[in-house]
Amino acid sequence: MVVAIDGPAGVGKSSVAQWISERFGFFNLNSGAFYRAAAVKILDSGVDTLNEDAVVDAVKSAAFDIIDKRLYLDGTDVEERLRTPEVDKASSVFSSIVEIRHIINGHLRRIASTINLVAEGRDMTTVVFPDAAVKIYLDASVSVRAMRRFNQGSSSQTLGEIELSIRERDHRDRNKKEGSLLIADDAVVLDTSTLTLAQVYEKVTELIKAYL
Template sequence: MHVESEQKNSTGAARRERPVVAIDGPAGAGKSTMAAHLARRFGFLNLETGAMYRALALKAIDNDLDFADADEMLQLATRTTIKLEPQLEGNRVLLDGVDVSRRVRDGDVTAAASKISVHPPIRVWMVDQQRALGNSGGVVMEGRDIGTVVFPDAEVKIFLDAAPEVRGNRRYKQTGSDDAKVTEESLVKELKERDERDRNRADSPLKPADDAVILDSTGLTLEQVLEKAETIVREHLATAGLHHS
């Protein structure tokens, strides 16, 4: 797979003109919302891993391939070009030069992406592409191990956290459900179990990077959280001698 960006890869030793912003944290903390906001605010590329997996999944669907076949999926990746272009309303996703921004959001593509993403070779390959895209800076990326594994040299690292009860409450209000079995209590229990797995897994456990700013949103509104995140990025830009309106 070849993933392209308007940004050129640096040698890794050169000073980035714009930062890599890594956002990590547990499930339901609001990382995607923060990443999208910061990308829009500062004109950065929101390096969406989900969009990248969905683009590859769409090509697998169009070629009627077996999602469970890891070798076939990796071979497909080697002849695929994915490009992310930052727009005010979010990323434009190009698959082999074709705009698939809307199509990759469809349910069948999302379902296929979840099956493809479990293959370790695909995940390793994706990380390589993400590093290539982000190497020159001017990107925001969120996940579980961005600041510790994917971009350990990120200039800005935010670990977004909140009490599981608060995360569960927010998710319950956001998603809602006609299913009586899905309660706020069940969502909190699910998040606590996921936290336990994420924090104690052998491979890339969930933890703040040593140099991350820990932002606990438990007692904050969304607006307050986003304002604090903006301040963190703006302070870095000022310290680095880069100015932004």
């Protein structure tokens, strides 16, 4: 069973996905980790990173697996390598290559066919898992999302700067050539602007239990 969650930046997708994972015992699929692992493969292969064909071929040859809830690349646990600055920078570049997105999406679907999972992102309900059992689109106003991020205290930006950053991110996400942020026709839209996390969890629980 797949629970797919989409929504704009700062809306709480990661928190909700983690809660679903813990509440229902589903694997929390982080699609971004797969793009980071693909970057590890490309960097380790030594190919010319400016040669798109060579980069794509490197990813095509990679084997991705989930073992004990950890991501393995070509039989090796790479979880500890996914957050390095080098991999972070490389993954942001390579993830924009359409063919690489197709390859990674294929691996995500293969893994989803073997386990119950929750997946969150920008195109989980529309592109990656269009046949997901439960589709949720989380939303909230820009001002609310900015305030939530500001209140986390983890950013050196002012509230106004955070709001501007979110608006710019929304524009990019909604205008991507591949995997743009859209609301699936059969997704349940939850506007969390005036809801607490507990209230969001309650509504999500009802949706999942209705399917189980």
